[in-house]
Amino acid sequence: MNRPERSSRAHPHPPPPRADRGVADVLVVGGGHAGIEAASAAARVGASVVLISFRADKIGEMSCNPAIGGLGKGQLVREVDALGGVMGAAADRTGIQFKMLGTGKGPASQGPRCQSDRHLYREDVTRVIASTPNVRVVEGAADGFLVDTSGERGRVRGVRLADGRELAASAVVVTTGTFLRAVMHTGEAQSAGGRIGEGTSGGLSAEMQRLGVELGRLKTGTPPRLDARSIEWARLEPERGDAQPTPFSFATDRKTFPALTQIACFVTWTNARTHELIRANIHRAPMYAGRIHGVGPRYCPSVEDKVMRFADKERHQIFLEPESLSTDVVYANGISTSLPAEVQEELVHSIEGLERARFLRHGYAVEYDFALPAGLDPTLASLTVPGLFLAGQINGTSGYEEAAAQGLIAGANAALWASDRAPFVLGRHEAYLGVLVDDLVISRPVEPYRMFTSRAEHRLLLRADNADRRLVRLGHSYGLVGDAALRRLAAREERIAAAQRVLASVRAPEWGHRTLAEVLKRPEVRLGELVARHAELAALELDLDDATAVEVDAKYAGYIAREERDVERLRHQEDVEIPLDLDYASLAGLANEARAKLAAQRPRTLGAASRIAGVRPPDVALLAVHLARRRRERKS
């Protein structure tokens, strides 16, 4: 791929003094999916890392759905993996059902997804972190920051634990998820905490606010967990994974994959009786009774939201997903709810196959603080507090994959900053990671941010099948991936090239002796058909990703060339940085609408400015000229 030159951005603050290193270069607060990737990425880049978690055995907990990937999200996992991350390979080792989503919609729209054994996943990543050189896990509850006030603004130089211990470091990455001032709701009952059975971090919240980090409040929820032994499985439709599963990780050995027994999920439906129960009790739902003030996500509504907002839908689908091979816990996907416990039971018992279902845990809603991501720069460093990096749900996002992606970016950059090296920033045309961060840093989310493929303007370039071809070399240049990944990439590129040579030279008698390359260009011809008929192709043993790459190269060439041209055309705008203190009011000639939007969103680059609705090309051109004037005046 024709990769444009990378921009030479700077970190928002000068690096910390070398003398002040403390227990580690980088301190990671939180052992969720963001914390794991942050710790691992920082260590890969060469930093010494301490990871602080409430409990050392709760690293990598799946608080909600025991599944990884999906449309848009699966691409993120692939990218994290291509950059040497933990999530993809761990999911491959612990997955109990794999499915490539979107295969019927065209090769550029596929996203891998899996159901995980949540216990095995947790054990797996705990092992990975324990065996990562340079990472040490410290059990404790972070309660505040160590702040160096000698400079112009307060610099975070470590963390104070609830038991009084103080840990100093160059940079601190906070990945506390939904634990900041978290409140759980089940009907009228409320309790403090971000996850059942665990505490909350109130101290950090207050301290971040004191340091000038702007906080907001969001809401999310989780469905009931049921006892597998009490469900009448025989009455329900099974839903199985792919017959030939595809792993997430480019490093996973396909001969030993999948490692675990593969299971089926089961489908059932809500019905008129369920909906009646919900309507009759809606005044007891915290959202409707006004007890929750945070805003819930539109893409993951509670069952009460579904019934109230889509009143004409007669039934809603429920996926019963076993959480583990070794337990009887079943995740009732589709009925996230915060209704009172007794109502939850009644409504679940109204559903076919669940008439006698036993509750292992009731559903609940969580309200929590998040830090407005508009206060971050593209390395996920706080703009106001030197030394502080934020990643994951604390930035107002949703999902393990989005958290992992940010963890990688924040961890790598905390390490790079601490050692005074150039930052690692990805463009929107390079990765969903780039889209995610770029969207976040100008957003003030009103619902948790989730990745959708429609957020990417260069969707055809950012595919799951080519994440390694897009990112491995770049990751290697930052030390994020090792030589083995480079070798794997080279081997894969050789397989693809070999396939292309075969396609160009072999002719198909059944297609009027045209070359296979020409035949494959026809929209209705799939590579699989050609492989079935031509031994030369079959001999290459292409996997699904190779096949997708070959197919996309053949069929989408024109579209991809056009997108690359668009990227090239807009590239220079992405590199022009806009100072955050730019006074838009003083810029003559800008239209009022554009001026108001720019002042409110404060885009960091000309490219980001051009994507704001209401900012039109002449406004961007004017802005470019003003910025040039400013640079010139600064110089003289």
Place this chain on the structure above:
Amino acid sequence: MVAVRPTIVAIATPAGGGERALVRLSGSRAKELALDVATPKLDPSALAGRGVRDLRVHDGRGEQPARIVWFSAPRSYTGEDTVEFHVAGAPPLARALVARLEALGASPAEPGEFTRRAFENGRLSLDQAEAVLALVEAQSREAARAAEALLAPGASREHERVREALADLVALGVASLDFAEHETGDVPVEALRVDVERVLADVRALASAGARRPAERGHARAALAGAPNAGKSSLFNRLARRGDAVRALVSPHAGTTRDPLVGELGDGRFTVELVDTPGLEPLTSEPGDIGEPGDTGEIGDIGAAAQELGLAARRSAAVIVWVVDATTISGGDDPRLAAERQALGATVPVLLAWNKIDRASAAPPPRELTPLGLAAILPVSAVSGVGLDALATEVVQRASAVETGLSRELVVRRAAALERAVGALEAACAGLGTGRGARPGAGPDGRAASGGAGGLAFDLVVEHLRDALDALDELSGRGTPEELLERIFARFCIGK
């Protein structure tokens, strides 16, 4: 390393003259692309330095005569190699040439982009660049409003309706890429194809409705305005050199003109679009005046709508002809004059047509009218024809002197955008297939094509639909992913 910027192309029709269109091409590949379209084939050395040459250009469909003017970097407006093609003023020809140049690798230039490059290449000072860009900005907003007013009555509403229908289809397509089948249901390929075809027909209708309007060809506009029954329509009928345009309905009843009427006025070199607008004052519908007794409410509504259209027409005009009935005005200090002038609210030159001098006391228009902010005062009579030539000359000169290049460019861009939308929708339709079952040669051994009834993978169909929406949004500003998501969440119950 400094990356090479793409070569850009746009129609940059000069102001005034409607007879030629100018296509400007700037960038390192400008000369190469010019050589590609030129016929007979030129030697590359022919385009050295700067110069002018008459030749023919291939636009992919046919040949057309063109005068090319070339400049070599850095001695051009943009500081890059630049080639200008002066072609016949028919927009389809200029657009065909632009399309050909884009197919060869040029990118469409955005408003202000030539100027921005000129600045960045040191050809313009900051002050110059800022001044030009501020003008471009102001004009492009004004022109966007103007372009709207140029459309046939109701066309912008129709544009909006079609755009909404298309946005819904895009949301449907995007939803099925972004979410699993169990959330959004299977793609209803047949129904989608029918819907896309309907939108395609609507966009084609928009495009051809636009092409019939003289203003769509990019002429500057003059608007007739004034109190009801001041004689605007009579003047319009005398002035307008109209082909098949409808003659203004003249009646002694005030308030007869409800839709702006459009004609042309020219002096051989320049053509100006002349628009008749409804009377300035709010209509007081008296029974027996117009319409049946009892439906005054409806007349009131029509009157308000007519006033709005009149306002839009005045806003888009390069010059306003303010028609005053000299027989009813007592003098320059008549308060009605000041009130009318205020209602006009124009920032463009206003010519006062002192009408009905055949019946007025024949006194010259009073000097004290000048404080009303007039460019000229012209005594005329629509009945006897006195003063009409002078008025016509003044209108054409004033209108053509006003810089209308940008609004003309916008009109041409709009047509090009509609064409692009048509192309994208056609591709989407073809991609969705023409029906189920095998097409001749669809697969080896006559098997039915795999992967749906259509010819293209669904994600490419969606890509074409998004393209079409982008094209429709080009003038009004881009839609955002958030808008699409909003539509999806309103329609589908997403989430397991």
